[in-house]
Amino acid sequence: MSGVMGAATREALKQIFGDRYSENSSVLASHAGTEAHHEAAPPDAVVWPRSTPEVVEAVLTCARAGVPVIAHGNGSSLEGNTAAVSGGLCIDLTQMNRVLRVSVEDLDCTVQAGVPREQLNAEIRDSGLFFPIDPGANATLGGMAATRASGTNAVRYGTMRENVLNLTVVTPQGDVIRTAGRARKSSAGYDLTRLHVGSEGTLGVITEVSLRLHGRPESVRSATCRFPDPISATRAATEAIQLGLPIARIEYLDEACIRAVNAFSNLQEAEADTLFLEFHGSTQSVQEQVALFGEIANNNGGIDFRWAERDEDRNRLWAARHSAYKAVVSRRAGCRGWATDVCVPVSALPGSIAHAKSLLSQCTVPAAIMGHVGDGNFHVVFSVDTSSASELSQIAAINDALVARALASEGTCTGEHGVGIGKMKYMNAEHGPALDIMRRIKAALDPRDIMNPGKIIPSI
Amino acid sequence: MSGVMGAATREALKQIFGDRYSENSSVLASHAGTEAHHEAAPPDAVVWPRSTPEVVEAVLTCARAGVPVIAHGNGSSLEGNTAAVSGGLCIDLTQMNRVLRVSVEDLDCTVQAGVPREQLNAEIRDSGLFFPIDPGANATLGGMAATRASGTNAVRYGTMRENVLNLTVVTPQGDVIRTAGRARKSSAGYDLTRLHVGSEGTLGVITEVSLRLHGRPESVRSATCRFPDPISATRAATEAIQLGLPIARIEYLDEACIRAVNAFSNLQEAEADTLFLEFHGSTQSVQEQVALFGEIANNNGGIDFRWAERDEDRNRLWAARHSAYKAVVSRRAGCRGWATDVCVPVSALPGSIAHAKSLLSQCTVPAAIMGHVGDGNFHVVFSVDTSSASELSQIAAINDALVARALASEGTCTGEHGVGIGKMKYMNAEHGPALDIMRRIKAALDPRDIMNPGKIIPSI
Numbered sequence: 001m002s003g004v005m006g007a008a009t010r011e012a013l014k015q016i017f018g019d020r021y022s023e024n025s026s027v028l029a030s031h032a033g034t035e036a037h038h039e040a041a042p043p044d045a046v047v048w049p050r051s052t053p054e055v056v057e058a059v060l061t062c063a064r065a066g067v068p069v070i071a072h073g074n075g076s077s078l079e080g081n082t083a084a085v086s087g088g089l090c091i092d093l094t095q096m097n098r099v100l101r102v103s104v105e106d107l108d109c110t111v112q113a114g115v116p117r118e119q120l121n122a123e124i125r126d127s128g129l130f131f132p133i134d135p136g137a138n139a140t141l142g143g144m145a146a147t148r149a150s151g152t153n154a155v156r157y158g159t160m161r162e163n164v165l166n167l168t169v170v171t172p173q174g175d176v177i178r179t180a181g182r183a184r185k186s187s188a189g190y191d192l193t194r195l196h197v198g199s200e201g202t203l204g205v206i207t208e209v210s211l212r213l214h215g216r217p218e219s220v221r222s223a224t225c226r227f228p229d230p231i232s233a234t235r236a237a238t239e240a241i242q243l244g245l246p247i248a249r250i251e252y253l254d255e256a257c258i259r260a261v262n263a264f265s266n267l268q269e270a271e272a273d274t275l276f277l278e279f280h281g282s283t284q285s286v287q288e289q290v291a292l293f294g295e296i297a298n299n300n301g302g303i304d305f306r307w308a309e310r311d312e313d314r315n316r317l318w319a320a321r322h323s324a325y326k327a328v329v330s331r332r333a334g335c336r337g338w339a340t341d342v343c344v345p346v347s348a349l350p351g352s353i354a355h356a357k358s359l360l361s362q363c364t365v366p367a368a369i370m371g372h373v374g375d376g377n378f379h380v381v382f383s384v385d386t387s388s389a390s391e392l393s394q395i396a397a398i399n400d401a402l403v404a405r406a407l408a409s410e411g412t413c414t415g416e417h418g419v420g421i422g423k424m425k426y427m428n429a430e431h432g433p434a435l436d437i438m439r440r441i442k443a444a445l446d447p448r449d450i451m452n453p454g455k456i457i458p459s460i
Numbered sequence: 461m462s463g464v465m466g467a468a469t470r471e472a473l474k475q476i477f478g479d480r481y482s483e484n485s486s487v488l489a490s491h492a493g494t495e496a497h498h499e500a501a502p503p504d505a506v507v508w509p510r511s512t513p514e515v516v517e518a519v520l521t522c523a524r525a526g527v528p529v530i531a532h533g534n535g536s537s538l539e540g541n542t543a544a545v546s547g548g549l550c551i552d553l554t555q556m557n558r559v560l561r562v563s564v565e566d567l568d569c570t571v572q573a574g575v576p577r578e579q580l581n582a583e584i585r586d587s588g589l590f591f592p593i594d595p596g597a598n599a600t601l602g603g604m605a606a607t608r609a610s611g612t613n614a615v616r617y618g619t620m621r622e623n624v625l626n627l628t629v630v631t632p633q634g635d636v637i638r639t640a641g642r643a644r645k646s647s648a649g650y651d652l653t654r655l656h657v658g659s660e661g662t663l664g665v666i667t668e669v670s671l672r673l674h675g676r677p678e679s680v681r682s683a684t685c686r687f688p689d690p691i692s693a694t695r696a697a698t699e700a701i702q703l704g705l706p707i708a709r710i711e712y713l714d715e716a717c718i719r720a721v722n723a724f725s726n727l728q729e730a731e732a733d734t735l736f737l738e739f740h741g742s743t744q745s746v747q748e749q750v751a752l753f754g755e756i757a758n759n760n761g762g763i764d765f766r767w768a769e770r771d772e773d774r775n776r777l778w779a780a781r782h783s784a785y786k787a788v789v790s791r792r793a794g795c796r797g798w799a800t801d802v803c804v805p806v807s808a809l810p811g812s813i814a815h816a817k818s819l820l821s822q823c824t825v826p827a828a829i830m831g832h833v834g835d836g837n838f839h840v841v842f843s844v845d846t847s848s849a850s851e852l853s854q855i856a857a858i859n860d861a862l863v864a865r866a867l868a869s870e871g872t873c874t875g876e877h878g879v880g881i882g883k884m885k886y887m888n889a890e891h892g893p894a895l896d897i898m899r900r901i902k903a904a905l906d907p908r909d910i911m912n913p914g915k916i917i918p919s920i
Contacts, residue, residue, distance in 0.1 A: 346570070
């Protein structure tokens, strides 16, 4: 795969980036898209720009030679989204890590693409505002925009789709575009912001992101609640959504997941189907939400509410939830993660989870289920020995079956991880003739196919 | 302009549509895009399909002959969005007026594109759900999707951008695509839903729309509140947003607007800068919101809260607000409407309104200001004698000045009316090199430029 990049291109990039250019093999290996089970596909070189004009120079240098360009954040994506499957230049944006502007009045900010979400929240802590989108990993905001990330808070605050105000993007032609202004709404032509959100770097390199911020809620309460079985737990979640309860987080963890999390994070949750919950609002509103959800849980057999009253208990709870993926994967030494990611209309969720459970009962690979169930989105996380053909084929078959059921329910093969290389094979089944529209857009905006090639849209 | 459509195409369409094909001159005139001040541009013929396959037949018949195709709903758009500037076939979708599916469990529905929003709300009344987006006019939901409409409730419930789940679209090639499934979120490739929302029929004909629905709030309270000047009124609105108050509607009407509305709708509001307000939520939450807004209003000199306690009073209030455009326009016999439509970050709103007021003080054309001020969006509505070059040029100059200031504030030339023909001249200033991306997309998806040509993207 390597060797796409000729000597002249390498030399030109070295001239521009100096010691921020590398061909070191361990550097290349750490930019090979291997957070999960996908095969390593290292780039030919990595550069670390510090400004949009430097990204333009890198893109133009590559474009002249027809060399692929892969934008890279913290490398936490799970579908090989940043794997350099045709070699090329990895543009690592992590040195573009400045918060450029915060407007408390407009509840928005602009950051460079390499700012991780936790850094943003630390820097705006005193403003009374926060950025809610939380995929678990401390991903960069550019990467989160590129994959249309979401996570635990999306049920109340939306995904990156709803929370990106505009993007600065370097096009494959080396132009710098801004996809929109800062008004809360606009009808001025095609929605280029939403086109780039979720495009996984295949249409350009995102260098700046303007985001909506939200006021910190006056009151926050977190809890866990145990259920007799997966159907009861997910039904409680979907009923809460159907009643319009503005719950901030409602996460399902199955028994296996709780077992892993208890071990990994030193929690003492009972090993049962469990919801992790969080309520945001005024003191009164949170009281109302808690009371209403209590009734819903009760009607579905929910017992043993455990409230995290202090901030530190709450933080511990969510840190544990966030490390659930790692907790499950690390149960077997030397194994890698594989996370499925279907999302279905909430009415189809209890049946989909039951289906997943029945598939797992036949599977020899250790697995656990966790889900952003208020959105109808769940993951089966496997701890896989990637040297075992049997394990890989069992998981692939389960993944196929989960996706087939999701699509039959008018759902999607990926709720939040993106397509990368892992989900390309489902794109035709999910989109049918609409896939041709995506293909036309890609060809129109990136006619030489230099932007993260081999992703999202399968070859015909 | 007419005569684009040859005899063979006319004959073929007559064969397909029978008495649902017309070349009658009054029919053509009523499909000429003249709701506001724009010059009439009638199509060569109109058809009324009843199904997506019939739309496909119409599109393919036109595509074969390179004849323009203009999708048309209730004709309430204000920027000549459906004017047949190069002739061609108008596809009137108002006979595609069936609600196809309502899911109370998933809080969503699917409608044919020609269903007007009031019909949808009437049909789902017993479900406990409602569709909040409310641009005033009883527009079709396909038309609202096409222009990315919003209106009075957008401050709480979002615009069509946030409330369209997926679209069925007939492409210029006659393919039928569905832009997404029904999951609340997805990361499966380019966001074709958001690409088509706001594309004003330039990329295809929308034939079906799936929408998010919302639970009817337990409690609703509406009020008006008077302020000493425009700055105070708009500052109260922006402070409410900055505090994260989940207000459902917050509408500004200036003194001239109140005068027109009083006369037109037989209200007795004091002739002053006024906010029309609505609060949605649980009984407790509405009480909290009312109390908090009361403080904000008080701090900004707001007085004389008048509550509409009964449903009929509330409906009367909002009917009056909705007829404000008509109320202002009809103050002069034989005159037409011209509504500007800038949207700015909320922090820039009080200054923008003050600027508009100062521009109007020099203008001889009767005008009033009304705005969805929680979103930073406002309209100056003129009642214009379109035979007067002086009036037209005064308004054009004010429009230019409002847009220039909005763009300088990182706002937009149109918050919700769309580009049509009226806002094309601002697209370059607003988007810069990003306009070339729109141009590439249009050329890629509609290479023969048959879909609503002459809109959104100015010729180079």
